[in-house]
Amino acid sequence: MPFLPQRYFSNLFVSVLIEDSECRLLARVIRNGKIKRTYEAAFDSPDADVLEAKIVEYIKHKEEECLDVYVAYFLDALGQGVVPTAHAGEFERYSVDVKHVRQVVMEESWSVYASYIEIHWAQNFFEPLGLDLLYSPFVLLHECVKKEGFPLRETLYMYNHRDSFAIAIYKGKKVLFGAFFRTVASEEKELSDRSFEASTWDEMEEEKGVENLVKLDELEEEEDYQSLDDLDDLNNMDAMVHGDERGEHAFDEGVVQPVDEAEGARDSEHSVALFGRSMLMYKYIKSSIEEFYQNPNYQSDFIEDIIIFDNYETSQTVFDMLENELLVRIQLQKVKTLELMSAMAVKDVGL
Amino acid sequence: MNRSFIASKPKPIFSLFSKIWLVFIGFTFCVMALFNFFITYKISTFQSQAQKSITLREEYRSKIESNDIQIAFIEHQKATAESIYASNDILRESIKNLFDLVPDQITLSRVVMEKSALVLYGRTPSKETYNFLLASPLRSIFHSSNTVFYLDSDGWHRFVSTNKIIDSEGFNE
Numbered sequence: 001m002p003f004l005p006q007r008y009f010s011n012l013f014v015s016v017l018i019e020d021s022e023c024r025l026l027a028r029v030i031r032n033g034k035i036k037r038t039y040e041a042a043f044d045s046p047d048a049d050v051l052e053a054k055i056v057e058y059i060k061h062k063e064e065e066c067l068d069v070y071v072a073y074f075l076d077a078l079g080q081g082v083v084p085t086a087h088a089g090e091f092e093r094y095s096v097d098v099k100h101v102r103q104v105v106m107e108e109s110w111s112v113y114a115s116y117i118e119i120h121w122a123q124n125f126f127e128p129l130g131l132d133l134l135y136s137p138f139v140l141l142h143e144c145v146k147k148e149g150f151p152l153r154e155t156l157y158m159y160n161h162r163d164s165f166a167i168a169i170y171k172g173k174k175v176l177f178g179a180f181f182r183t184v185a186s187e188e189k190e191l192s193d194r195s196f197e198a199s200t201w202d203e204m205e206e207e208k209g210v211e212n213l214v215k216l217d218e219l220e221e222e223e224d225y226q227s228l229d230d231l232d233d234l235n236n237m238d239a240m241v242h243g244d245e246r247g248e249h250a251f252d253e254g255v256v257q258p259v260d261e262a263e264g265a266r267d268s269e270h271s272v273a274l275f276g277r278s279m280l281m282y283k284y285i286k287s288s289i290e291e292f293y294q295n296p297n298y299q300s301d302f303i304e305d306i307i308i309f310d311n312y313e314t315s316q317t318v319f320d321m322l323e324n325e326l327l328v329r330i331q332l333q334k335v336k337t338l339e340l341m342s343a344m345a346v347k348d349v350g351l
Numbered sequence: 352m353n354r355s356f357i358a359s360k361p362k363p364i365f366s367l368f369s370k371i372w373l374v375f376i377g378f379t380f381c382v383m384a385l386f387n388f389f390i391t392y393k394i395s396t397f398q399s400q401a402q403k404s405i406t407l408r409e410e411y412r413s414k415i416e417s418n419d420i421q422i423a424f425i426e427h428q429k430a431t432a433e434s435i436y437a438s439n440d441i442l443r444e445s446i447k448n449l450f451d452l453v454p455d456q457i458t459l460s461r462v463v464m465e466k467s468a469l470v471l472y473g474r475t476p477s478k479e480t481y482n483f484l485l486a487s488p489l490r491s492i493f494h495s496s497n498t499v500f501y502l503d504s505d506g507w508h509r510f511v512s513t514n515k516i517i518d519s520e521g522f523n524e
Contacts, residue, residue: 348354
């Protein structure tokens with residue numbers, strides 16, 4: 001590694017995650033590879049297109065005592081995915097237009113890609129600060145799998161977030177199949193809000209590989225909500241929900257959400273939302289596995305294990321349904337995306 | 352291996368603004384260093400020139416001194432020469448006066464001029480002629496004047512007149 005004098009100064013590494021109109025930050029002051037200080041914060045971020053001024057102000061304030069700030073963002077946009085090849089020439093086979101995506105080769109055998117539109121959107125979003133690193137959930141998932149040890153048999157790994165999740169089927173170091181899904185209905189609205197030029201839109205539409213899969217899932221999503229409306233006894237859902245909320249952090253400058261309703265009602269609402277999400281997740285996973293089994297492009301074999309790296313919370317319902325329907329064993333492991341991103345950012349920047 | 356969609360490298364320690372400042376400071380430093388070298392060079396040049404000038408001044412001074420000595424010597428010589436010329440002039444005048452003093456009848460055969468004495472040898476037709484025409488003026492000039500006559504074969508008298516002056520200073524006059 002080349003000698004970098006910057007290493008001996010304090011550098012601020014900020015990991016940013018925006019979910020459900022909430023922006024969560026993990027800022028670490030790192031000097032000579034050692035964490036000197038850690039700040040955690042959460043802000044309301046109602047506008048999906050503009051980074052809130054108070055966030056910029058917060059980071060700028062923290063930056064004052066440091067030499068430089070490096071911002072890493074978790075890309076949770078739909079215009080991304082995985083292809084089981086390292087060669088850009090083979091992208092066409094998986095219905096991905098290589099001209100409009102940026103490729104990151106992993107383990108010299110497979111690739112993670114993201115649409116330029118999404119990358120540019122993220123860069124524009126962080127323009128007041130400057131975006132230094134943009135991580136795909138697949139990359140974070142791979143980091144977790146690497147820590148866990150690569151599987152010998154086909155294993156489905158899932159990287160679960162509040163608004164989205166990514167799945168990848170590993171065999172050894174190679175990913176055979178991967179897909180990314182959003183579990184919130186607002187995605188379409190967000191996409192339409194983003195002010196891209198007509199030509200950019202055309203480019204986006206060419207990413208058929210991602211879009212086709214999403215369209216399929218959106219149809220199913222609508223059905224799920226229909227079925228949810230029919231449920232009568234919402235309170236019974238509590239028993240089915242895995243209520244572990246240890247993943248929530250105590251934030252130093254967090255914005256307290258207003259409590260307008262009674263505690264019980266809020267819990268019920270949360271449980272319903274979680275159940276709906278679980279159903280959606282089940283559908284997505286099921287359709288993905290079916291796609292994996294049926295599509296001749298993928299070297300498929302029977303999946304026996306599913307390992308979930310969970311950054312949010314996963315309902316026991318999904319576990320039961322998956323185990324019963326797909327005949328798989330499920331393991332759950334808690335991960336902290338912000339901490340993972342922060343560690344990866346330090347390594348990738350080279351400080 | 353970069354795992355991010357955006358490649359980030361360590362940011363430079365110095366911002367563009369700082370770099371511009373550093374370049375400016377460096378440039379100024381270089382200019383000042385150059386100026387310093389120039390000044391040092393000039394100072395050393397001037398010092399060597401001053402040293403040369405001091406040496407030259409010493410040479411000139413010694414030359415002036417030797418010239419002064421020469422001038423003094425030449426002036427002394429000149430003074431000596433002038434005094435000799437003056438003495439010679441006076442002597443010539445004295446001789447001329449002396450010869451003017453000697454009347455036509457008397458013939459001088461030899462004149463001996465000493466520092467404070469004048470010895471005249473010559474012939475006179477008679478003692479009286481000598482005493483009237485030459486002895487009187489001689490006596491008025493010199494403090495003592497003795498003349499010895501002896502007769503010659505042709506009837507003229509040879510004489511030796513010894514005239515002395517007590518104060519030699521007035522001899523030339």
